[in-house]
Amino acid sequence: MEENNLNEMKELIRNYVIKEYIDDDDTTITYETPLISSGYVDSFSMVSLLVFLENKFKIKIPPSKATPEAFDSVNNIVALVNQYLNK
Amino acid sequence: MYNQYQDYLRTQINEIKEAGLYKHERVIVSPQGAEITLDTGQKVLNFCANNYLGLSANAKLVEAARNALDTHGYGMSSVRFICGTGDLHKELEHKLAEFFGTEDTILYAACFDANGGVFEPLLTSEDAIISDALNHASIIDGVRLCKAQRYRYENADMEDLETQLQQAQEQRFRLVVTDGVFSMDGNVAPLDRIYELANKYDAMVMVDESHSAGVVGETGRGVTELYNLKGKIEIITGTLGKAFGGAIGGFTTGKREIIEMLRQRSRPYLFSNSIPPLVAAAGIKMVEMMTETNELQDKLHFNTKYFMEKMSKAGFDIKPTQSAICAVMLYDAKMSQEMATRLLREGIYVTGFYYPVVPKGKARIRVQLSAAHDQEHLDRAIAAFAKVGKELGILKQ
Amino acid sequence: MSYSEKTRDLYLSQLADIRNGGIFKEERFIHSSQAADIEVEFPSGSDLKKVINMCSNNYLGLSSHPDVIKAAHEGLESRGYGMSSVRFICGTQDIHRELENKVTEFLGTEDTILFPSCMDANAGVFEAILTSEDIMISDRLVHASIIDGMRLCSAQHDTFKHSSMEHLEEKLLLHSNKRLKLVITDGVFSMDGDTAKLDQMARLCEKYDALLLVDDSHATGFIGRTGRGTHELCNVMGRIDIITTTFGKALGGASGGCVSGRKEIVEMCRQKARPYLFSNTIAPVIVSGVLKVFDILSASTERRDKLEKNAAFWRKGLKDAGFILKEGNTPIVPVMLFNAKLSQDFSKELFNEGIYAIGFFFPVVPNGQARIRTQISAGHEIHHLEAALEKFIKVGKKLGILGLTKDQIIEKFGL
Numbered sequence: 029m030e031e032n033n034l035n036e037m038k039e040l041i042r043n044y045v046i047k048e049y050i051d052d053d054d055t056t057i058t059y060e061t062p063l064i065s066s067g068y069v070d071s072f073s074m075v076s077l078l079v080f081l082e083n084k085f086k087i088k089i090p091p092s093k094a095t096p097e098a099f100d101s102v103n104n105i106v107a108l109v110n111q112y113l114n115k
Numbered sequence: 116m117y118n119q120y121q122d123y124l125r126t127q128i129n130e131i132k133e134a135g136l137y138k139h140e141r142v143i144v145s146p147q148g149a150e151i152t153l154d155t156g157q158k159v160l161n162f163c164a165n166n167y168l169g170l171s172a173n174a175k176l177v178e179a180a181r182n183a184l185d186t187h188g189y190g191m192s193s194v195r196f197i198c199g200t201g202d203l204h205k206e207l208e209h210k211l212a213e214f215f216g217t218e219d220t221i222l223y224a225a226c227f228d229a230n231g232g233v234f235e236p237l238l239t240s241e242d243a244i245i246s247d248a249l250n251h252a253s254i255i256d257g258v259r260l261c262k263a264q265r266y267r268y269e270n271a272d273m274e275d276l277e278t279q280l281q282q283a284q285e286q287r288f289r290l291v292v293t294d295g296v297f298s299m300d301g302n303v304a305p306l307d308r309i310y311e312l313a314n315k316y317d318a319m320v321m322v323d324e325s326h327s328a329g330v331v332g333e334t335g336r337g338v339t340e341l342y343n344l345k346g347k348i349e350i351i352t353g354t355l356g357k358a359f360g361g362a363i364g365g366f367t368t369g370k371r372e373i374i375e376m377l378r379q380r381s382r383p384y385l386f387s388n389s390i391p392p393l394v395a396a397a398g399i400k401m402v403e404m405m406t407e408t409n410e411l412q413d414k415l416h417f418n419t420k421y422f423m424e425k426m427s428k429a430g431f432d433i434k435p436t437q438s439a440i441c442a443v444m445l446y447d448a449k450m451s452q453e454m455a456t457r458l459l460r461e462g463i464y465v466t467g468f469y470y471p472v473v474p475k476g477k478a479r480i481r482v483q484l485s486a487a488h489d490q491e492h493l494d495r496a497i498a499a500f501a502k503v504g505k506e507l508g509i510l511k512q
Numbered sequence: 513m514s515y516s517e518k519t520r521d522l523y524l525s526q527l528a529d530i531r532n533g534g535i536f537k538e539e540r541f542i543h544s545s546q547a548a549d550i551e552v553e554f555p556s557g558s559d560l561k562k563v564i565n566m567c568s569n570n571y572l573g574l575s576s577h578p579d580v581i582k583a584a585h586e587g588l589e590s591r592g593y594g595m596s597s598v599r600f601i602c603g604t605q606d607i608h609r610e611l612e613n614k615v616t617e618f619l620g621t622e623d624t625i626l627f628p629s630c631m632d633a634n635a636g637v638f639e640a641i642l643t644s645e646d647i648m649i650s651d652r653l654v655h656a657s658i659i660d661g662m663r664l665c666s667a668q669h670d671t672f673k674h675s676s677m678e679h680l681e682e683k684l685l686l687h688s689n690k691r692l693k694l695v696i697t698d699g700v701f702s703m704d705g706d707t708a709k710l711d712q713m714a715r716l717c718e719k720y721d722a723l724l725l726v727d728d729s730h731a732t733g734f735i736g737r738t739g740r741g742t743h744e745l746c747n748v749m750g751r752i753d754i755i756t757t758t759f760g761k762a763l764g765g766a767s768g769g770c771v772s773g774r775k776e777i778v779e780m781c782r783q784k785a786r787p788y789l790f791s792n793t794i795a796p797v798i799v800s801g802v803l804k805v806f807d808i809l810s811a812s813t814e815r816r817d818k819l820e821k822n823a824a825f826w827r828k829g830l831k832d833a834g835f836i837l838k839e840g841n842t843p844i845v846p847v848m849l850f851n852a853k854l855s856q857d858f859s860k861e862l863f864n865e866g867i868y869a870i871g872f873f874f875p876v877v878p879n880g881q882a883r884i885r886t887q888i889s890a891g892h893e894i895h896h897l898e899a900a901l902e903k904f905i906k907v908g909k910k911l912g913i914l915g916l917t918k919d920q921i922i923e924k925f926g927l
């Protein structure tokens with residue numbers, strides 16, 4: 029994937045995460061910030077992220093792949109999405 | 116929304132009824148004991164309570180509870196670590212550790228919660244839980260809440276346990292989990308061999324003594340006493356809701372650091388009310404009574420032996436065991452229900468169990484003995500069993 | 513046995529981490545009944561100290577009420593101590609049924625089922641009534657026991673931002689294709705003391721065809737004009753499908769909980785909820801006490817009225833003194849300190865002054881939102897509150913935080 033697209037995707041996902049999960053302005057979320065293991069996103073709330081990704085990128089991620097580890101940072105999520113985008 | 120859901124639920128409930136699995140509750144209007152009164156007015160002999168030591172309405176226990184009501188009030192209205200820890204809680208924890216020969220104890224609202232909250236704080240996805248297939252529902256739920264790898268072995272099957280232990284060698288820590296006494300068959304877990312295998316394959320052991328504490332072993336210390344393993348088992352869970360008075364409450368007792376970790380991290384301990392002081396007081400009394408004399412334990416052992424021998428002699432198919440649970444095998448589900456109904460008419464209260472509570476074709480009446488039963492109670496029950504057994508053609512005329 | 517070296521060391525080092533992180537939970541031993549004035553042994557082994565309790569869930573002051581204790585005595589006499597059985601074998605007494613009916617009447621629902629605790633009620637209810645075709649949509653701040661219940665249920669789950677009705681609506685739309693939707697909230701949130709917007713939630717659930725479950729553990733008995741709970745406060749009695757609550761707080765504080773609501777849902781729980789089927793029922797002596805509690809509450813609203821007055825007095829006093837509080841209208845009054853260590857120091861200073869209140873910090877509350885949570889009771893007299901206020905002000909002055917804004921406190925103590 030081209031550099032541009034990749035960055036765009038990262039930004040898109042980061043923005044969604046901030047809008048959906050982060051309430052206070054003091055928190056900064058980078059591409060590397062652990063989302064689930066550090067408590068920003070609880071594992072229950074992953075569903076909406078999953079649905080968002082599936083709708084946005086027109087992909088289907090099997091439930092077995094939607095693990096807390098795979099969702100733990102924007103970079104991880106991008107890697108996961110790319111696996112299914114290319115299929 | 117509710118209308119549509121209501122229809123769905125009604126269908127489900129009907130299905131449960133049609134399958135003959137609908138659970139009805141019999142209403143008791145007297146204290147729990149050998150002889151109880153139902154709301155129909157009928158007086159019956161109770162052979163289906165977990166009242167193994169007959170302490171459910173014991174005068175000394177009641178008195179201890181009453182004294183605590185006066186000195187410590189009714190409720191704590193708090194979880195343990197905010198303002199829900201009384202001196203009585205601490206004392207009971209010490210007393211139970213002494214009783215089981217362990218290092219420390221942590222109390223829970225129920226053994227259901229003790230089992231529900233024991234695994235998650237201690238084990239991670241790097242570890243393994245190796246669990247007997249017939250373990251209690253609360254152990255299963257606790258395991259479901261924990262990320263450790265799960266292995267299952269067939270009930271009390273030591274070959275299978277060994278296989279599973281071999282397969283679990285990759286993991287960091289291994290914990291073998293078993294009920295001390297399995298509540299449906301009344302069989303005692305082969306803890307001696309479990310312990311040997313655990314040593315061989317470098318695993319820890321956890322025993323749920325809910326049906327064995329107060330019952331199994333010469334002095335009622337449970338299966339660890341029976342197999343001479345006092346102080347050697349890492350984790351023991353148990354209930355105050357059966358032999359130990361029967362009100363509510365559960366506990367985990369064992370290695371000091373494990374208990375300390377549970378106090379810091381175990382969710383049912385951190386997020387649910389502590390047991391009321393009167394329950395702690397009665398628990399303390401119970402341990403004292405069991406330590407002072409062995410009368411209740413002896414009587415229970417006598418009753419169990421007596422009942423099982425007589426029933427075998429009468430021709431019933433009995434599973435031999437060292438617990439106080441006597442499974443009278445009938446195999447046929449309908450027969451187990453018919454037998455229980457007729458026995459109730461004779462004034463004997465027992466429960467029939469059938470699939471899915473026990474395997475298909477293994478229906479039975481489960482009789483639970485108690486130190487509250489007098490020999491006359493036992494004789495009446497045995498006579499009633501014989502009478503109904505003949506009527507139903509189970510015993511030869 | 514692998515315990516000896518490796519395992520012990522692992523747990524020891526984890527415990528050391530907890531200690532070093534300053535989040536080790538230390539228990540304080542209470543030698544008296546639960547009440548406004550209690551006697552505490554802390555640290556373990558020290559002499560008893562008389563303190564005013566400002567952190568129990570004894571909202572109505574019934575935990576050691578003489579009538580409740582008397583009823584418990586009578587229960588012990590007439591019903592014995594324990595049942596030694598689960599409900600459906602031989603663990604049901606007539607008074608269990610009586611209590612279920614009383615709760616139903618009090619909450620204005622259709623039926624009720626008792627559990628050993630509300631933790632168990634929450635642990636059992638979801639799995640009993642939902643399957644993998646369904647979805648649970650919960651407020652992000654619901655109690656740990658609800659979270660465990662949801663973890664045990666195969667239905668999907670999603671969350672909405674705390675009390676955000678727009679976000680909830682988004683989620684209801686997002687999951688509109690699911691067979692059943694269950695929206696889940698606490699009635700009163702225990703750490704912040706705010707109340708759920710049940711009127712709007714009921715409307716949304718009706719609009720989007722969803723069921724609504726409310727955990728009213730911190731409300732039953734005192735929230736709403738006659739203390740029925742958050743659904744009374746929000747004027748939606750009869751429109752909540754499922755209420756779970758506890759007898760372990762305002763209602764005498766001994767133990768026990770329940771699921772109350774639609775008849776078929778309760779019936780389903782009786783058939784399927786695992787903690788109900790596989791754990792002992794509430795002991796008769798406790799049932800007798802709770803029955804008396806309901807008598808007391810049904811006879812007069814005196815206690816909840818007093819609680820309301822006490823809470824208002826307390827809130828105003830702290831505010832006027834210059835503390836930062838979480839806004840709310842319940843007897844849970846959090847004094848915000850933001851810094852975790854400050855919350856611990858504050859609590860210690862208070863204890864030395866004879867006031868018992870606990871500091872909470874991450875992970876119990878979000879990072880940077882440490883606080884002292886005070887809980888007011890109808891068992892408090894004005895003199896208790898005045899004395900506690902004086903000490904709060906004294907400690908506040910000593911630590912130099914009175915009148916400071918959030919930013920100033922953070923600047924001074926760090927986050």
Ligand SMILES: Cc1ncc(COP(=O)(O)O)c(C=O)c1O
Pocket residue numbers: 194386387388389628629630631632634655657698702727729730757758759760767768769
């Ligand atoms: C909202 C909420 N639900 C449930 C519970 C648990 O209640 P119980 O103590 O009856 O298990 C609590 C108590 O901490 C609570 O705050």
Ligand SMILES: Cc1ncc(COP(=O)(O)O)c(C=O)c1O
Pocket residue numbers: 224225226227228230251253294298323325326353354355356363364365598790791792793
């Ligand atoms: C083996 C076992 N463990 C745990 C329990 C639950 O005990 P409690 O009633 O204290 O929750 C039971 C009771 O049914 C049991 O048989």
